[in-house]
Amino acid sequence: MNKKRPYIIQFVCILTLLIVIMMQGFTHVVKMKPLKGYVNEEIKPVALSFKTYYDGSYQNYLTKNAKDNTGFREFFIRNYNQVAYSCFGKSTNNNIVEGIDHELYLKMYLNDVTGVSLKQYYADTEEAKASALENVEETLRLIDTLQQHGTNFLFVFAPSKTLVYPEKMPKYYRERMADFSLQEYYIELFKEKGIPHIDFLNYFRSIKDTAAYPLYTRTGTHWAQSTIPMVMDSIFRKMEEVTHCKLPSVKVDSLNLTTDYPVMDAELEINMNLLFPFPKPTLPCPIISLTDTGSDPQLNLLVVGDSYADQLIYSKFIKAFHHWHYWKYNRELYSSQPYFNGKRLKTTYDADEMLKESDLVLVICTAPMCYSFMFGFAETAQDLYQKDGATEEEKIQMTIESIRANEAWMKAIEEQAKERGISVEENLRKNAIYVIKAERLKRNNEE
Numbered sequence: 001m002n003k004k005r006p007y008i009i010q011f012v013c014i015l016t017l018l019i020v021i022m023m024q025g026f027t028h029v030v031k032m033k034p035l036k037g038y039v040n041e042e043i044k045p046v047a048l049s050f051k052t053y054y055d056g057s058y059q060n061y062l063t064k065n066a067k068d069n070t071g072f073r074e075f076f077i078r079n080y081n082q083v084a085y086s087c088f089g090k091s092t093n094n095n096i097v098e099g100i101d102h103e104l105y106l107k108m109y110l111n112d113v114t115g116v117s118l119k120q121y122y123a124d125t126e127e128a129k130a131s132a133l134e135n136v137e138e139t140l141r142l143i144d145t146l147q148q149h150g151t152n153f154l155f156v157f158a159p160s161k162t163l164v165y166p167e168k169m170p171k172y173y174r175e176r177m178a179d180f181s182l183q184e185y186y187i188e189l190f191k192e193k194g195i196p197h198i199d200f201l202n203y204f205r206s207i208k209d210t211a212a213y214p215l216y217t218r219t220g221t222h223w224a225q226s227t228i229p230m231v232m233d234s235i236f237r238k239m240e241e242v243t244h245c246k247l248p249s250v251k252v253d254s255l256n257l258t259t260d261y262p263v264m265d266a267e268l269e270i271n272m273n274l275l276f277p278f279p280k281p282t283l284p285c286p287i288i289s290l291t292d293t294g295s296d297p298q299l300n301l302l303v304v305g306d307s308y309a310d311q312l313i314y315s316k317f318i319k320a321f322h323h324w325h326y327w328k329y330n331r332e333l334y335s336s337q338p339y340f341n342g343k344r345l346k347t348t349y350d351a352d353e354m355l356k357e358s359d360l361v362l363v364i365c366t367a368p369m370c371y372s373f374m375f376g377f378a379e380t381a382q383d384l385y386q387k388d389g390a391t392e393e394e395k396i397q398m399t400i401e402s403i404r405a406n407e408a409w410m411k412a413i414e415e416q417a418k419e420r421g422i423s424v425e426e427n428l429r430k431n432a433i434y435v436i437k438a439e440r441l442k443r444n445n446e447e
Contacts, residue, residue, distance in 0.1 A: 024071025032074040036270045075275075082275035096268050102278065103168040104268040105161060106221045110169065112368045113162045115178030121371045125180045132182065135373040136189045142378045143195065145385060151358050152242045155197040156235065157187055158308040158366040159204040159223065161216045183367040196242050198234060201367075213283055217261060219269035222308055225262050226255075226284040232317045235362070243360055245299055248290035248320050255284040264311055290316055298322035300357050304330055304377045305364030312364075325354045330375035345380070346402060352384040399432040 024030055046052050046061035053059070070076070084090045091098065095107045111117045122128040143153045162169060163184075166177060183201065190197045204215050204223075213226045223231060233250040240247050259280045263270065269278050301321040303309050306329060312318065313326050313334065326334040333343045335354075345351055355361075361381075363374055403409050417427035 021071035025073075028071075030072070032072065035074055035077060035273050078273050078275040081273050085272070085274060091272055093272050096272055097170060097173070099170045099173075100168045101218070103161075103165065103218050104221070104272075105169060105173075106268065108368050109160045109162040109221065110173050112160070112183075113166065113169075113178065113181070114173055114176045115180070117368060117371055118178065118180070118182065128180070128182055129185060132185055132189060132370075132373075135378075136186070136193055136195070138378050139195060139374070140193060142381055145382065146361060149356060149385065151355075152360045153196060154235075154238060154242050154360060154362050155190065155195060156305075156362065156364040157183060157190075157197060157199050157201050158306075158364055159201040159215075160367040161221055163201055163367060164204045164208055164215060181367070182370045186370055186373075196238070198238050200231065200234075217265040217280075217283060219261065219278055219280070220265045220267055222264050222267070222311060224283065225265050225311070226286060228311055228315060229286050229288050232288075232312065232315070235312075235317075236320065239299075239360060239362075243299060245359075246292075247299075249292045251289050251291045252286045253289055254287040256287050257282050258285050259283075261285070288316055290319055293320075299359040300324070301360055301362060302327065302354060302358035303362045303364065304374065305362070306366055306369045306375075308366050309364040323357065325358070327377070330377045330380055346405070351380075355381060355384050395436060396429065396432050399435055400428055403428060403432060403435075 046058050048058050052061075081092045084092050089098075097105045097107060097110060099105055108117075111120075118125070118128055122131065139155075146153050160183075162173075163181065166174060187197075187199050187201065191199075200223075204227075208215055213224070215224055215227055216222075217224050229250045229252050236247040236250070239245075259282050261280060261283070262285055265283070265285075266280075299321050301318075301324040303313065303324065303326045305326070309326065309328070313324075318324050318336070321336075324336045325340070327345055328334065331345055333340045333345055333351075335341060340350075340354075363377065365374065369375070403413065413428055413431055414424050416431075417424045420427060
C-alpha cells in the first residue's frame with residue numbers, strides 16, 4: 001500500500017494541474033500579460049454539420065479554439081521563448097536578430113543594408129537608380145502642385161539603426177553589407193534638386209561617437225526617446241525656413257533617467273515575448289515643453305509617414321499646430337479631429353479637404369520604406385486635387401466606388417436593398433448621398 005502512495009500523490013498533482021489549466025481556459029480568472037506582436041484574426045465559429053465534419057473545418061476550428069484558449073497560454077509561450085533564448089541563444093521571433101552586446105535588429109532593416117530588399121524590388125542597382133530619379137522628378141511636380149494651392153513640403157530622412165550602428169550587427173550581416181543604399185541615393189538626389197529635406201541619417205552618424213547617450217536603445221528599432229527633443233527642434237527650425245512662420249522651441253524640463261523604457265525604446269524585446277526582461281542601462285526619457293510659442297497663427301499640418309512618425313504624433317510636437325492629420329503609410333488616418341481616427345484614407349470623403357487646408361506636408365520615411373517611396377502619396381495628392389474640382393454628382397460616384405471596394409459594406413447595402421424592396425443601385429446611391437451629408441455635418445459640428 002505504501003508503495004502505491006507516491007504514484008497516487010503524483011496522479012493527484014497532475015490531475016489538479018490539468019484541472020486548473022482547464023478552468024483558467026474557461027474562466028481566465030487569472031489575468032495574464034498579453035502577448036505582443038502580430039496576431040492572426042480570431043477564427044469565426046464553425047457550426048457542427050455533416051459538411052463541416054466531413055471537410056474537416058469543424059475539427060480545425062475546435063483545434064484552433066482550444067489552442068488559443070488554453071489556460072495560462074501566455075505563460076507557457078513566454079517560458080518556451082525564454083528557454084530557447086537563454087539556453088540556445090535563439091529568438092523564436094524570426095523578424096528579430098541579436099547582434100553584438102545584445103543589440104537587437106529588425107530583419108527588415110538587415111535586408112535593406114545587405115541588398116536583399118533591393119533584389120526583391122529591382123533587377124539591379126541601375127534600375128533602382130532610374131526608379132529613384134523618376135520618383136524625385138515626380139516629387140518636384142508634387143511640390144509645384146502643392147505650392148499652387150498654398151501648401152509647403154518638407155521631407156525627413158529618418159535614420160535606421162543598421163546604417164547608424166552597422167558595427168554592432170551580427171558578423172553574418174556585416175560581411176554581406178551592400179555597397180549601394182537606396183536611402184543614401186535619394187538623399188543625394190534631394191540635395192542635387194534642392195528639395196526641402198532633413199538628412200538625419202548622416203547627422204546621426206556624425207554624432208554617434210560623441211553623444212552623451214546611445215541614439216538607439218539595444219532593445220528598440222526607432223530613434224531613442226532621448227533623441228526626440230533634438231529631432232523635434234530640428235524639424236521646427238527647418239519648418240520655419242520652409243514656411244517663414246515662427247514655430248516653438250523645445251525645452252527639456254527633466255532628463256527623467258530611467259530603466260523603465262517607453263514602448264518604442266523596448267519594442268523588439270517586447271515582441272520577443274520572454275519571461276524575464278533584459279537588463280537595461282539607465283537612459284533618459286526626457287520630459288519636455290514647448291516655449292517661444294509667440295503670437296503667430298498656428299499652421300495646419302499633414303504628416304505622411306511610417307512608424308518613425310509615431311513618436312512625434314504622440315508627443316508634444318503636435319501641440320505646435322492648429323489642425324493636424326496623420327496619414328500613416330498613406331493608408332490609415334489619425335487626426336486632431338477624432339472623427340477621422342482609425343478610418344481608411346480611401347474610404348474617407350473629406351481627404352481632399354484635409355490636404356487642401358494643410359499649410360505644410362511633412363513626409364517622414366526610413367530606409368526600408370524608400371522602396372515604396374512616399375507610399376504613393378504623390379499620386380494620392382494629384383487625385384485629391386482633381387476630386388476637389390468635382391461636381392456633386394462626381395463626388396457621389398466616387399463615394400459609390402469607395403463603397404463597392406468595401407466587400408462587407410457592399411454586402412450590407414445588398415441586404416438593406418432587399419429589406420426595403422428597392423434595387424441595389426438605388427440603395428447604393430442613397431447610402432452614398434447619406435455618407436456625404438453625414439461627413440459634412442460631422443465636420444461642421446467639430447469645427
